[in-house]
Amino acid sequence: MFFLLLILLLISIFLQGTVTTIPLVLAVFLILGILVKEQVFVFAFFAGIILDVLTIKSVGSSSLFFLIFLSFVMLYQKKYEINSYPFVLVSSFFGAYVYLLIFGRGSVVQAELCSIFAVALFAITKTTKFSI
Amino acid sequence: MQKRKSFFPTFLIFFIPAIILFVLAGTGYLNGLTGFFETGTVPIQKSLFGIFHPDSKDELSKLQDENRNLASQLTKQEEMKRDNQALRDQFQTGNPAPNTLLPATVIGGEDDTIIIDKGQADMIQVGDVVVLKDNLIGKVDRVSMHLAVVDLITGNTSFTAKTVKTDSLGIVKGQSGGLLLSNVVLSDKLEKGDLVVAKGDVDSHGIGFPPDLIAGKIVSVNKKASNLFQSAEVRSLVDFAKLKIVFVITQ
Numbered sequence: 397m398f399f400l401l402l403i404l405l406l407i408s409i410f411l412q413g414t415v416t417t418i419p420l421v422l423a424v425f426l427i428l429g430i431l432v433k434e435q436v437f438v439f440a441f442f443a444g445i446i447l448d449v450l451t452i453k454s455v456g457s458s459s460l461f462f463l464i465f466l467s468f469v470m471l472y473q474k475k476y477e478i479n480s481y482p483f484v485l486v487s488s489f490f491g492a493y494v495y496l497l498i499f500g501r502g503s504v505v506q507a508e509l510c511s512i513f514a515v516a517l518f519a520i521t522k523t524t525k526f527s528i
Numbered sequence: 529m530q531k532r533k534s535f536f537p538t539f540l541i542f543f544i545p546a547i548i549l550f551v552l553a554g555t556g557y558l559n560g561l562t563g564f565f566e567t568g569t570v571p572i573q574k575s576l577f578g579i580f581h582p583d584s585k586d587e588l589s590k591l592q593d594e595n596r597n598l599a600s601q602l603t604k605q606e607e608m609k610r611d612n613q614a615l616r617d618q619f620q621t622g623n624p625a626p627n628t629l630l631p632a633t634v635i636g637g638e639d640d641t642i643i644i645d646k647g648q649a650d651m652i653q654v655g656d657v658v659v660l661k662d663n664l665i666g667k668v669d670r671v672s673m674h675l676a677v678v679d680l681i682t683g684n685t686s687f688t689a690k691t692v693k694t695d696s697l698g699i700v701k702g703q704s705g706g707l708l709l710s711n712v713v714l715s716d717k718l719e720k721g722d723l724v725v726a727k728g729d730v731d732s733h734g735i736g737f738p739p740d741l742i743a744g745k746i747v748s749v750n751k752k753a754s755n756l757f758q759s760a761e762v763r764s765l766v767d768f769a770k771l772k773i774v775f776v777i778t779q
Contacts, residue, residue: 414573414636415580434535441542449565450573452643452672455558456550463543470535500639
């Protein structure tokens with residue numbers, strides 16, 4: 397399952413860099429962050445660089461955003477249960493909205509679509525009993 | 529009780545290099561490296577974009593093409609009429625420096641922007657104008673070694689324009705995916721169906737929109753006697769979502 401998520405991450409990077417503006421990569425990172433904890437920082441760093449090259453942004457900007465976003469997720473795990481649907485729904489929505497505000501046009505619809513994608517992905521990982 | 533391991537050291541290991549990369553990218557030191565990386569990613573982006581934008585031309589697309597050609601011919605005819613008049617007045621013709629059209633494939637896009645597969649390596653620079661036939665598409669906003677981001681005219685772009693039939697002057701700017709011809713004085717006449725073309729605002733560096741490129745067609749006019757200016761909603765003859773190949777006017 398972990399490798400499937402990595403493949404999905406790669407597909408999301410190229411989809412986001414080519415055909416869609418929905419922050420799919422952020423959604424995948426949120427799920428990876430919940431499941432594999434701090435190891436996700438490695439992927440956030442490199443995936444951000446690839447995404448920046450594909451979308452001609454300043455190299456490192458997406459990495460910085462993903463790292464900061466994931467650090468907030470990690471901080472929350474000390475206080476709340478992050479392995480839950482409400483957390484995934486709310487955090488992916490706000491994460492995507494802020495991402496779109498910084499890197500594009502803040503779009504509520506796209507943030508909602510990202511949120512739905514994250515919840516669907518989270519449901520799949522739950523039903524397939526993800527383990528690393 | 530099991531103590532949770534702090535994520536902070538791992539976070540810092542990647543956060544600091546990310547900041548360093550970000551600063552280096554800002555100074556342009558990473559252009560060569562990203563350019564090398566792009567040589568590998570551009571073909572993938574091109575293929576992926578092709579999958580999601582198949583090249584099937586239905587009847588509607590053919591009619592739209594034909595419409596574009598007719599509109600282009602109409603503009604040329606109007607220009608010829610005006611040229612003839614000018615020639616009668618004086619036997620003097622302008623001799624602008626020849627522009628070079630560089631074909632580029634669209635390989636991606638975001639809101640009101642497209643990404644093309646040509647960059648600094650192809651002599652593209654920020655400010656270069658992008659067209660399709662006689663239609664304005666946009667202006668190069670960011671450029672890397674092998675890629676360029678083009679701001680569509682429907683986005684955050686504005687330029688001086690005029691109508692073909694009535695020669696009314698105004699400013700065209702993008703508005704939520706469409707175009708608005710504004711700041712047209714009330715004494716000028718705006719007609720539904722009239723073509724709007726760029727007036728031409730090329731500066732001494734060759735940057736800016738060349739004249740007579742079509743921005744679109746007037747679909748509705750907003751004129752109120754109480755206002756200082758009138759405006760018109762303009763629709764481009766190009767379907768930006770279906771763009772596959774565009775041409776960059778390089779100097």
